[in-house]
Amino acid sequence: MNEHSVEPQAAMEPPAPPPSPIFNLPGPVLAALALLGLIYAVQSLFLSGNGLDWLFFNFGFIPLRYITPLSEQGPQLLWTPITYSLLHGSTEHIVFNGLWLMAFGTPVARRIGAFRFVTFWVLSAIASAALHAALNWGEATLLIGASGVVSGLMGAACRFAFPPQQRIARPAHLNARLSMLEAFRSRTVVAFILFWFVGNLLIAVGVPLIGDGSQAIAWDAHIGGFIFGFVLFGLFDRKPPEEPLTSETSDILQS
Numbered sequence: 001m002n003e004h005s006v007e008p009q010a011a012m013e014p015p016a017p018p019p020s021p022i023f024n025l026p027g028p029v030l031a032a033l034a035l036l037g038l039i040y041a042v043q044s045l046f047l048s049g050n051g052l053d054w055l056f057f058n059f060g061f062i063p064l065r066y067i068t069p070l071s072e073q074g075p076q077l078l079w080t081p082i083t084y085s086l087l088h089g090s091t092e093h094i095v096f097n098g099l100w101l102m103a104f105g106t107p108v109a110r111r112i113g114a115f116r117f118v119t120f121w122v123l124s125a126i127a128s129a130a131l132h133a134a135l136n137w138g139e140a141t142l143l144i145g146a147s148g149v150v151s152g153l154m155g156a157a158c159r160f161a162f163p164p165q166q167r168i169a170r171p172a173h174l175n176a177r178l179s180m181l182e183a184f185r186s187r188t189v190v191a192f193i194l195f196w197f198v199g200n201l202l203i204a205v206g207v208p209l210i211g212d213g214s215q216a217i218a219w220d221a222h223i224g225g226f227i228f229g230f231v232l233f234g235l236f237d238r239k240p241p242e243e244p245l246t247s248e249t250s251d252i253l254q255s
Helices: 001-010 027-046 049-059 063-067 076-087 091-135 147-157 180-185 187-204 219-235
Strands: none
Touching: 027 049, 027 076, 027 091, 049 063, 049 076, 063 076, 063 091, 076 091, 091 147, 091 187, 091 219, 147 219, 180 187
């Protein structure tokens, strides 16, 4: 009798939820993190000073190239507006960019998919480098790092990841896209944009926000990427799915 009395209770218990994956990140973000980490590991472990100079010269972005006659330079000016975004100068640099890439790349990647994410990366890198070149025209500065792309992802996220207060929390990538006018009517979006721009203006005048400030930070590339992502995100966007997936609820951005 006793054993039969236990079975109905056990039958009424809901099934245990499936375990959450340890790394709940979309494939494009994981691939980007792996590529950035692999490149940085190779340059840190296997390249000497001369090797690093060769790497940064051939794959970093240098505005001076664009006033140099083609007859006096190689073809690096064709790919360096993109490849610079895959290089980093220190562990702090790549860790900082990696964390922000996970935070803002996740909702964007889930919303637009892998192909559009890669296209967004390439074009936002070019936009970041373009503004940096315009403000540093003809200078022999070296631009490296994914910060411009990450800033572009932040700008894109402002168009959908900060919705008005909702009764039911939804993954950020399922929200409707705001027009630019609607985005500027959102106090959360405006507060985020102001905070972001003030932070970069402080960097521009020499006030470091993180670290000792001994390394120059390309604040202009950040702004170029952010404007690109905010203004042009609609060209990459697609209609979000109707129902959220249970394994994709970690990208909710709340104010």
